[in-house]
Amino acid sequence: MPFQDFDTITLGHGGGGKLTQKLLEKGVFSLLNNDWLNSQGDAANLFLNGEYAFSTDSFVVSPIIFPGGTIGDLAVNGTINDLAVSGAAPIYLSLSFILEEGLPMNQFWEILVSIRDACIRTGVKVVTGDTKVVEKGKGDKIFINTTGIGKIHPKARLSMKNIRSGDKILLSGAPARHGVTIMSKRQGLEFETTLTSDTRPLHEICQQLLDEFGNSVRFMRDPTRGGVATVLHDVVRQTGLGIEIHENSLPLENEVAGACEMLGLDPLFVANEGLFVCIVNHEISENCLRTLHSWENGSQASIIGEIVDEHPGGVLLHSKIGGKRMLPQASGELLPRIC
Amino acid sequence: MKYLDEFRNAELVDKLLSKIRKTVTRGWNIMEVCGGQTHGLVRHGILDMLPPQIRMIHGPGCPVCVTPAALIDMAIDLSLRPEVILCTYGDMLRVPGNTISMQQARAKGADIRILYSPLEAVQIAVNNPGKEVVFFAVGFETTAPANALSVLHAYKAGLSNYSILSAHVMVPPAIEAIMSDPETAINGFLAAGHVCTVMGLSEYEPLVKRWKVPIVVTGFEPVDLLEGIWMVVSQLEKGEYKLENQYRRVVEKDGNRKAIELVRDVFEHRSREWRGIGEIPLSGLFVRDKFRDYDALIKFDNLVKHAESQYDCRSGDVMKGKIKPPECPHFGTKCTPEFPLGAPMVSSEGACAAYFQYAQK
Numbered sequence: 186m187p188f189q190d191f192d193t194i195t196l197g198h199g200g201g202g203k204l205t206q207k208l209l210e211k212g213v214f215s216l217l218n219n220d221w222l223n224s225q226g227d228a229a230n231l232f233l234n235g236e237y238a239f240s241t242d243s244f245v246v247s248p249i250i251f252p253g254g255t256i257g258d259l260a261v262n263g264t265i266n267d268l269a270v271s272g273a274a275p276i277y278l279s280l281s282f283i284l285e286e287g288l289p290m291n292q293f294w295e296i297l298v299s300i301r302d303a304c305i306r307t308g309v310k311v312v313t314g315d316t317k318v319v320e321k322g323k324g325d326k327i328f329i330n331t332t333g334i335g336k337i338h339p340k341a342r343l344s345m346k347n348i349r350s351g352d353k354i355l356l357s358g359a360p361a362r363h364g365v366t367i368m369s370k371r372q373g374l375e376f377e378t379t380l381t382s383d384t385r386p387l388h389e390i391c392q393q394l395l396d397e398f399g400n401s402v403r404f405m406r407d408p409t410r411g412g413v414a415t416v417l418h419d420v421v422r423q424t425g426l427g428i429e430i431h432e433n434s435l436p437l438e439n440e441v442a443g444a445c446e447m448l449g450l451d452p453l454f455v456a457n458e459g460l461f462v463c464i465v466n467h468e469i470s471e472n473c474l475r476t477l478h479s480w481e482n483g484s485q486a487s488i489i490g491e492i493v494d495e496h497p498g499g500v501l502l503h504s505k506i507g508g509k510r511m512l513p514q515a516s517g518e519l520l521p522r523i524c
Numbered sequence: 525m526k527y528l529d530e531f532r533n534a535e536l537v538d539k540l541l542s543k544i545r546k547t548v549t550r551g552w553n554i555m556e557v558c559g560g561q562t563h564g565l566v567r568h569g570i571l572d573m574l575p576p577q578i579r580m581i582h583g584p585g586c587p588v589c590v591t592p593a594a595l596i597d598m599a600i601d602l603s604l605r606p607e608v609i610l611c612t613y614g615d616m617l618r619v620p621g622n623t624i625s626m627q628q629a630r631a632k633g634a635d636i637r638i639l640y641s642p643l644e645a646v647q648i649a650v651n652n653p654g655k656e657v658v659f660f661a662v663g664f665e666t667t668a669p670a671n672a673l674s675v676l677h678a679y680k681a682g683l684s685n686y687s688i689l690s691a692h693v694m695v696p697p698a699i700e701a702i703m704s705d706p707e708t709a710i711n712g713f714l715a716a717g718h719v720c721t722v723m724g725l726s727e728y729e730p731l732v733k734r735w736k737v738p739i740v741v742t743g744f745e746p747v748d749l750l751e752g753i754w755m756v757v758s759q760l761e762k763g764e765y766k767l768e769n770q771y772r773r774v775v776e777k778d779g780n781r782k783a784i785e786l787v788r789d790v791f792e793h794r795s796r797e798w799r800g801i802g803e804i805p806l807s808g809l810f811v812r813d814k815f816r817d818y819d820a821l822i823k824f825d826n827l828v829k830h831a832e833s834q835y836d837c838r839s840g841d842v843m844k845g846k847i848k849p850p851e852c853p854h855f856g857t858k859c860t861p862e863f864p865l866g867a868p869m870v871s872s873e874g875a876c877a878a879y880f881q882y883a884q885k
Contacts, residue, residue: 439525446528448640449614451567506537506746508569513861513881 194288199318209316212294216301217280221312229312231277231334238273240264241332248370249326250295253381257296259458260329261303262386263409268333269388270405270461272341272395275307279332280314285324296327307386309333338392340399345423347403352492353470354428355463357390357477358383359436359485360413364455365444380440383482385459390480394463398473401466408462411515414453416462417500418514420492428500430490430512438485454515464492531745532568540750541573547757551577553709554756555702555845557695558664558716559586559874560744566878568746578753581709581845582875584698585716587663588615589839589867589874590798591691594830596621599660599689601828602820603634609652611645612660613667614638619870622830642674642688649678649686658820661688665719668692668809669783672790675811675818689820692809693796695719696727701804702844703735709845712756714742714749717771722787724779725767732767743771790815799867800839837866842875849879856880 190207197204214222221229244260265275280300284293304311362383369378387407394402408416417428437452445452459482465473470488477486495501500512556562562582565571571580584590600621603610610626617627617638630636639645642659649657661671671688678686695716702708715728720741728739738759742752752770759766769775787809796808811819821827836854841847849855849868859865861877868874 442525442528446525502569504567504569505532506534506568506570506573508573508746510566510569511881 192290194284194286194290194293194318196286196318196320199284199316205316212297213314213316216297217304217311219310219312221310222314229277231312233334236337238268238271238335238337239332240267240271241330242267243328243330245325245328246367247325248367250292251370251382252366254384254458255296255299256327256329257298257300258303259382259384260331261300261307261309262384262458264331264333265307265309265386265388266407266459266461268335269386269391270343270407271335272338272343272391272405273335273388274338274392275309275333275335275388277312277334278304278309279330280311281330282314282316283324283328284316284318285326286318286321288326293327303386307388335388338395341395341402342400343402343404345404345420347400348420348424348426348464348492349403349466350426350492350494351467352403352464353467353488354417354430354490354492355465355470355473355477355486356413356436356489357387357461357463357480357483357486358459359438359441360408360457360460361441361445361450361452361455362438363458364412365441365448365450367456368448368450369444378440378444380444383457383459385482387459387461390477390483391461393480394473394476397476398465398469401469402463402473403466404464406462408457408460410456412452412454412456413460413462414451414500414512415515417512420464421498421500424492425497427493427496427498428490429493429503430500431503432505433503434487434489436485436487453512467491528745531743531747533747536747537573537750540747540754544578544750544754544757545575547754547761548575548577549761551579552711552757552760553579553581553845554712554714554753555581555583555710556714556742556749557583557585557699558714558719558744559589560718561714561716561742561749562586562875562878564744564746564749566881570746570749574753578757580753582842582878583702583713583845584798584801584843585664585695586868586874587667587691587693588619588870589843590693590801591616591619591662591867592797592799593620593622594797595689595691596626597623597830598820598827599658600624600626600629600634602658602689602824603629603636604632605656607654607656609635609637609648609655609657610660611637611639611642611648611657613640613662615870616660616662618864619867620864642671643677646674646677646681646683646686649683650681653685655685657686659686659688660691662691664693664695664716665723665787666716666721668787668791669722669780672786675790675815676786678818679815684817687818687820687823688811690791690809690811692791693798694793694807694809696731697804697807698798698801699731699739701801701807703731703737705844707844707846710737712738712760713740714752714756715739717741717743717748717775720769720771720775720779722780722783724784725769725775725777728767732765736765738765738768740768740770741775743774800837801843802840839866839868839876842868849876852876
């Protein structure tokens with residue numbers, strides 16, 4: 186990290202004095218350079234007009250730097266995606282760090298650079314933020330909170346309440362990539378993969394779907410923690426309808442499927458960062474799939490199932506071999522099976 | 525995916541199902557011994573595809589489920605000592621002991637690490653010379669060789685801060701215990717393919733002869749399971765009882781000699797308490813005296829000793845096939861995967877959890 190006198194974060198960097206000033210000016214502000222940050226006010230003044238979505242998320246992933254991303258671009262993309270699946274085009278972000286004393290300065294720099302790159306790629310502006318430092322042992326290297334504001338698409342009528350029996354369930358790509366990548370790098374679990382996280386912003390494709398299909402898109406959600414299965418369970422719980430999905434239609438990458446077999450995990454329960462579930466009127470489902478396929482990250486998009494009146498509150502999976510089972514809900518921490 | 529797709533082939537599954545349907549003429553109770561097989565039956569939706577005459581009974585082959593609460597208490601006691609790093613396999617974390625689970629112990633500050641291999645625990649011991657590293661060694665014959673190897677590695681390296689808390693159990697004594705129960709309802713067994721990969725077939729021949737019961741060593745994928753079931757049903761319908769090997773692509777008659785030697789060098793057989801089932805003679809693997817320095821039971825004195833408490837849990841009856849999980853009065857009410865009364869509700873391989881997930885609707 187340029188122009189810093191320390192090679193690690195110290196408590197002094199959170200003290201609000203000269204060290205803090207230097208860290209922010211030479212580090213954060215120089216990278217994320219914009220009028221709001223440069224004015225260094227206590228709050229950002231924003232001009233808003235119309236309907237907006239507002240969302241917040243905290244990021245505590247370990248390891249903080251992983252194949253395909255860092256906790257930094259994860260924090261930017263994560264909040265952008267919460268806005269995106271709510272039908273909003275993200276505009277502004279807040280960015281807060283809780284740093285643990287001893288975090289290597291070069292890692293913090295790498296994370297800041299990834300934040301800048303994610304902002305440039307998506308066009309969002311970080312307009313306010315905060316930095317705190319906690320004593321060693323009181324945190325885990327770095328925690329990041331981002332809060333975002335985005336303008337709702339005029340045609341968006343997204344709500345679980347609009348979901349009807351017969352609607353189709355689309356998945357924008359292959360699941361479980363992020364979770365398996367992270368697990369493969371956890372201490373004590375390192376195994377050889379060439380997998381990278383799927384962290385990426387989803388707002389452009391979500392906006393495009395709303396442009397083309399308007400209120401025929403009933404509901405969208407990005408299946409992060411708890412995976413695709415957890416989103417499906419949220420839907421049946423809140424709508425009182427049922428869901429049927431087809432194992433044959435699930436796009437699974439060989440390497441992800443192999444790692445899941447080895448680790449004893451079900452890919453439907455593993456976390457994703459650049460994937461979304463989209464529930465649409467069945468009449469437009471094929472067209473919607475075509476649009477997803479035309480998206481640069483959507484080649485594996487698939488219609489994985491449908492909303493049904495039967496078994497209300499339950500998700501039924503048709504297995505590859507023609508069997509059926511109710512998909513369970515994830516319970517607590519995702520623990521690998523023994524044998 | 526190679527080696528999986530072939531054994532999840534819908535056409536082959538159909539063929540095997542129709543063979544089973546053509547063969548079966550009356551009701552049979554078949555126990556799949558291993559939790560991995562239970563998981564396969566549930567995950568692929570096979571239970572409902574079988575003809576109604578065939579009742580699959582989920583056996584005691586889930587290591588997490590049969591580990592006594594008293595041993596879990598000891599592991600928790602160790603984990604809460606500031607000098608100890610306790611390592612174990614993931615599923616163990618949620619299983620309640622007599623007081624709390626390891627997950628709760630971790631929240632109290634215990635250093636508990638989830639590993640996939642005990643050799644990683646040895647490495648943790650090397651890296652943390654100021655700490656005592658204890659590996660909570662649960663499992664059947666499948667995990668025993670790796671756990672034995674960890675003791676040998678530590679022994680050869682002269683490590684003084686590594687030990688294992690052995691909760692190992694063996695399959696053949698469990699089959700013996702199930703068959704010697706006068707109320708047993710089991711007509712045939714699918715033996716656990718991976719256990720036999722290690723140990724070979726020799727221990728099963730005497731069981732077949734003594735109890736006049738078909739045993740088919742079986743794999744874990746849908747085609748394996750259905751072929752195994754078909755082989756058992758064919759024997760039963762003909763009034764035969766033989767030891768057969770469905771899992772020929774993996775299991776050899778003599779097993780893995782190197783692994784068997786490792787286990788024999790490090791462990792000896794003694795009686796062991798099985799959670800929910802009771803004591804089974806010579807069913808446990810204990811660290812031999814030669815390696816006493818690596819036996820946590822000897823190394824740490826005054827380990828907490830709770831008597832095995834009497835639960836409302838009827839897991840023993842479930843694992844012996846006397847009742848099905850939903851027939852337990854607490855199934856799904858007082859006992860759920862989030863708040864389990866007994867271990868079979870915890871592990872994804874546990875019979876109760878498998879039923880709970882499958883039969884929610």
